[in-house]
Amino acid sequence: MEIENLRDLIARPHVVLWDFDGPICRLFAGHAADRVADDLVNWLEGRGLHGLLTESERKSLDPHIVLRAVDRRHPGSDLVDELEERLTQEELRATSSAMPTAYADPLIRTWQAVGSRLAIATNNSPRVVRTYLESRGLTSCFAPHIYGRTQQLNHLKPDPHCLNRALSAMGSAPSDALMIGDTPSDLLAADAAGVPFLGYARNERKEKLLRDAGATAIVPSLKPVLELLRSGPQA
Template structure:
């Protein structure tokens, strides 16, 4: 289990050659299975199709259906459509309204795929881990249909399939619930201590903690770093270049 109090300074931004913190190195080398969050560590899904615009359109749809009052005033203007889905689900769990809301969100995510930005160093890191024989899975709050489509555009689907565990018609099981992580561990016959969760949010960290899986935070900017540190996470990287460096060094020692 990852220590949630041990401090490891983030490595330098891309292009830097700062020493990789020992705790980061230990986590990476100890992983036999890596559970990736999707939107963040793999790509920025809404880079060209802004999430706040999607959220606004979903609120407008609720209003047109006569359900806008389901959301408190502060949630009606929330920029994260996943927060809105959770709010609707809390009030009408397993209803047709939740199913339709989730499907509309999935369609918007699919529209975002062509303009998604690959996370720097993610593609070569995925391929290098695959070449080493490390198991890979996606554990995400996004739709698995969206994940599969994006990975196919990058030629990475075979690195993960069939181990893509994402949003179902029951949003109650989204992270921070560890449901997706536990599905991946069970399907790949891995003990929690053999795995590593790579995520960029407090929800990712909480899900990993509840599943007993070590966690490595990806903090691409100061806001993400502050969120993760506020959640008690101290083992962070600012760039996946540091992780790729460790994995490539390990591959070289095996050749």
């Protein structure tokens, strides 16, 4: 996107809401998410629950799709609780090999240094987010504003629940915030909450998905955001 448009977008927010897996790190860089999804499917099938999932859900390679599908059919059940805990444990294991997104750490610290308040709004477990942030020395940049997956799985993005929780806790109007995300569900959640959106697309496939969903402000790297923030509003 054009630098002036990007400058205008990042100059406004008093509160910056970050998705976690993507803009901050690649959580499953060394611990493949598709294998995690397969493991969840196999765990269900080992308990005679093959019929809980449709063929497309079984082949989705997305653990959150598997989790949400089971929750839709057995909301609030012990089965869902156990499946969610299995996913959380896989996410926790993945933090040890997660790959930091280029320029994310300095951008987070710089945004905090210039006076913006930061929060995380994610479909990942908040336990996982805290573990990763502690490993990078970033906890103080966000705490206590980490809003992740709860037992109410119908509140996962694209539902705006975690964004609304962050805005309410931080006393921010949606128009005074900015959401940084890398998936259509991030965009849809931001739109539903009334929060401006900046898409991060590390490859052409991610960019196409965001554009097809209606995103207009997209960057392939966080570097220009960091450079603009460091240059100040008048540069």
